[in-house]
Amino acid sequence: MSFGMKFSVGLLFVCLSASVVFGSEPIDFEGIFGETEGGFVLYDMMRDSYVRHNEARCSTRFTPASTFKIPNALIALETGIASDSDFVIKWDSIRDPRQEWWTGFFEVWARDHTLKSAIKYSVVWYFRELARRIGKENYEKYLKQFAYGNQDISGGIDKFWLSSSLKISPDEEVAFLKKLYKNQLEISQRSTDILKQMIVLEEGDGYRWSSKTGGGDLPNGKAIGWLVGFLETKDNVWIYALNIEDESFAKMAPKRLAITRRIFEELGLIGEKRKSE
Numbered sequence: 001m002s003f004g005m006k007f008s009v010g011l012l013f014v015c016l017s018a019s020v021v022f023g024s025e026p027i028d029f030e031g032i033f034g035e036t037e038g039g040f041v042l043y044d045m046m047r048d049s050y051v052r053h054n055e056a057r058c059s060t061r062f063t064p065a066s067t068f069k070i071p072n073a074l075i076a077l078e079t080g081i082a083s084d085s086d087f088v089i090k091w092d093s094i095r096d097p098r099q100e101w102w103t104g105f106f107e108v109w110a111r112d113h114t115l116k117s118a119i120k121y122s123v124v125w126y127f128r129e130l131a132r133r134i135g136k137e138n139y140e141k142y143l144k145q146f147a148y149g150n151q152d153i154s155g156g157i158d159k160f161w162l163s164s165s166l167k168i169s170p171d172e173e174v175a176f177l178k179k180l181y182k183n184q185l186e187i188s189q190r191s192t193d194i195l196k197q198m199i200v201l202e203e204g205d206g207y208r209w210s211s212k213t214g215g216g217d218l219p220n221g222k223a224i225g226w227l228v229g230f231l232e233t234k235d236n237v238w239i240y241a242l243n244i245e246d247e248s249f250a251k252m253a254p255k256r257l258a259i260t261r262r263i264f265e266e267l268g269l270i271g272e273k274r275k276s277e
Helices: 029-033 065-079 106-107 114-118 124-134 137-144 170-181 189-198 251-265
Strands: 012-018 021-022 023-028 038-045 049-055 200-204 209-218 222-233 237-247
Touching: 012 029, 023 029, 023 049, 023 124, 023 251, 029 251, 038 124, 038 170, 038 251, 065 137, 065 170, 065 222, 106 114, 114 124, 114 189, 124 137, 170 222, 170 237, 189 200, 189 251, 209 251, 222 251
Parallel strands: none
Antiparallel strands: 012 021, 021 023, 038 049, 038 237, 200 209, 209 222, 222 237
């Protein structure tokens, strides 16, 4: 597997085979990813610079899957379809019957949800119903306004982001999130603030980590996985997108957070190796 990388001079990234030197410490992306096919983009807002693992994959478009819940929620809030993070849609067991695989993490899908809980538990039925209420005209308007991927909603109003017509690359995910964070999407501050509050994953010593997962099917039969979001430290903001694939969803799912966490730890952005900025 070949791995492409782009390095920030300001942070003294140096290419050493499949490793990156961040300051004085080597970061072995090939070792972190192991046998997992994937790409990673990290944007350093303070220095306006990027580091990429597997550049070819970072520029390739894939289904956004549940990472689309970020723009979906923003559009719902901006149009007034969803009033706020507590906006409830009741579970209709006839329209969206419980599936056999709704076990473990997915068991919670079989109940009413708010916008906030539907983001947290990645409740697909909630966002499919939300999409029916948002409608074609609103999606066409806002996906163009957001410059979101290929902006193709032809795959069905309530499923175009689910292994269907809408595609986006890791580079484009980061570009979208950068505009979101910098309030450059031409939407209200209120909608932006509500969204940011809903996607916080964890807060630690000097950092706040926000994320949204995604998972779906690829034409080759493998499972695709995403983890996208922000990492805020005391003096900087890092925007990232991880995209991987594996033989099955079960194998892929835990790797999204594990790989991203290890990258952040190795870069000294979180954990014991965290550097002061």
